[in-house]
Amino acid sequence: MPQIVGGSCSIRMASFIPGFNNTLDPKAQFYLELASECASLLEGQRNLVTNTANISSLVYHSLLETPLREGKPVNWVGFYLLDAKKANSLILGPFQGKPACTEITIGRGVCGTSALEAKTVVVKDVHEFPGHIACDAASKSEIVVPLTTPDGKVQGVFDIDASELDAFDDFDRIGLEAIAAMVVEASDF
Ligand code: SME
Numbered sequence: 688m689p690q691i692v693g694g695s696c697s698i699r700m701a702s703f704i705p706g707f708n709n710t711l712d713p714k715a716q717f718y719l720e721l722a723s724e725c726a727s728l729l730e731g732q733r734n735l736v737t738n739t740a741n742i743s744s745l746v747y748h749s750l751l752e753t754p755l756r757e758g759k760p761v762n763w764v765g766f767y768l769l770d771a772k773k774a775n776s777l778i779l780g781p782f783q784g785k786p787a788c789t790e791i792t793i794g795r796g797v798c799g800t801s802a803l804e805a806k807t808v809v810v811k812d813v814h815e816f817p818g819h820i821a822c823d824a825a826s827k828s829e830i831v832v833p834l835t836t837p838d839g840k841v842q843g844v845f846d847i848d849a850s851e852l853d854a855f856d857d858f859d860r861i862g863l864e865a866i867a868a869m870v871v872e873a874s875d876f
Contacts, residue, residue, distance in 0.1 A: 704719060704861060704862065706857075707719060707861060707862075714856075714858040715858055715862075717749075718861070718862030718865070721745070721746065721862065722869065724745060724749070725742055725866050725869050725870075729741075729742070729869060729870065729874075733874055733875045735874040735875060736781060738870055739765075739768070743781045746847070746863075746866065747761065747764035747783035747784070750847070756854075758851060760849060760850055761847055761854070762784055762848050763785065763823055763826065763846070763847065763848035764784060765780065765782020765783060765845075766782065766843055766844065767780060767844050767846060768834075775792060775794075776790055777792075777793060777798060777802060784823065785823045785825075786822075788820055788822045795818055797819060797820070797829050798820070800831075801832065802841045802843070802844050805835055805839070806833065807831065807832045807833070807860055808829075808830070808831045810829045812852050813827060814827075816829075823848060826848040826849070826850060827849065827850055827851055827854070828848070828851065829848045829849070829855075830846075830863060832844065832860075832863050832867040834867055834870060836876060842871070845870070
């Protein structure tokens with residue numbers, strides 16, 4: 688995980704993602720630039736809804752527009768957050784894409800599994816994932832990253848769907864985990 692530097696997200700943090708050390712891979716460069724843009728959007732703002740709304744939009748459009756993802760378009764980017772009113776439940780937060788399921792029980796679907804196990808879940812083919820929750824029939828592959836605060840508590844998940852099989856690799860995982868950590872660092876829960 689990126690080294691958290693100082694109180695708020697800093698540009699310095701955004702330019703240092705350990706998993707991308709010593710690689711000039713264009714995809715690593717893409718995520719380093721995207722993380723820098725995220726840091727600018729998050730700087731000075733601690734409201735969770737505001738931060739997750741802006742990051743959903745930036746990441747959605749950036750992943751759609753980059754030529755690096757030719758043939759692997761994303762169709763949904765957004766957050767499910769811990770429901771303060773309902774135990775053991777995630778509630779739909781800010782997102783980009785088609786309307787989605789509003790509530791997910793922790794332990795259910797890809798999002799619920801990521802939240803329960805507090806780990807990133809990468810699904811090459813959602814039809815092969817037992818209990819996958821199909822909000823958009825176009826989704827074929829998915830990656831879900833937990834939002835884990837320093838006390839180890841999972842506060843929600845960052846969910847990205849693609850309309851092609853096997854659309855997420857290790858660069859995507861490391862880059863999206865770094866962005867999720869930035870959202871956690873910059874926001875009040
Ligand atoms: N597919 C997710 C549900 C959320 S939609 O992808 C937006 C899941 O199985 O948890």
